Amino acid sequence: MSRFIGMITLVVRDYDEAIAWYTEVLGFSLVNDTALSETKRWVVVAPGNVDTRLLLAKADDDRQKARVGNQTGGRVALFLHTDDFPVDHAKMVEAGVHFLDEPRHETYGSVAVFEDLYGNKWDLLELK
Structure with a gap:
């Protein structure tokens, strides 16, 4: 199943x-x-x-x-996975996506929090 x-x-x-x-x-x-x-x-x-x-x-x-814009009480709501964080992050910045922080490189991978057009928080995430 x-x-x-x-x-x-x-x-x-x-x-x-x-x-x-x-x-x-x-x-x-x-x-x-x-x-x-x-x-x-x-x-x-x-x-x-x-x-x-x-x-x-x-x-x-x-x-x-x-x-x-606030369906999860201000927490990250959705996780957009990528297999090429630097390229996708750059494309999103170029397109005007509002990132709340600079990319971080954690033990689990690369991540940066962004907002959609309504203010919902998302993680752009590339896992190791």
């Missing part, structure tokens, strides 16, 4: 701005963008040819809108 997390929901302010940021800035692929109703869409992005994807879900009430 094989089990894995296939998708994680990320609450966003606007579908199109989120699609643009994740595809143009981070280089993710747009996997699906299907209208479900006049106000809801099924929008899925992925960082390449992997099993885990992000479902970009537009906040539709005040409670959800309050969580945009």
Whole structure:
């Protein structure tokens, strides 16, 4: 039996701005963008040819809108793994990604914390 997390929901302010940021800035692929109703869409992005994807879900009430950008109480929410940290870090800096710290080289690998367009914290991470 094989089990894995296939998708994680990320609450966003606007579908199109989120699609643009994740595809143009981070280089993710747009996997699906299907209208479900006049106000809801099924929008899925992925960082390449992997099993885990992000479902970009537009906040539709005040409670959800309050969580945009802070879904984990200020902690790192997501971990973007790479096999070429220096190249990916440089590309992301060039694309305007806001890093909260300089790259660190820890015993487990290289890491730097960045924010997405809403302020959610991510680790860019290359494991040894």
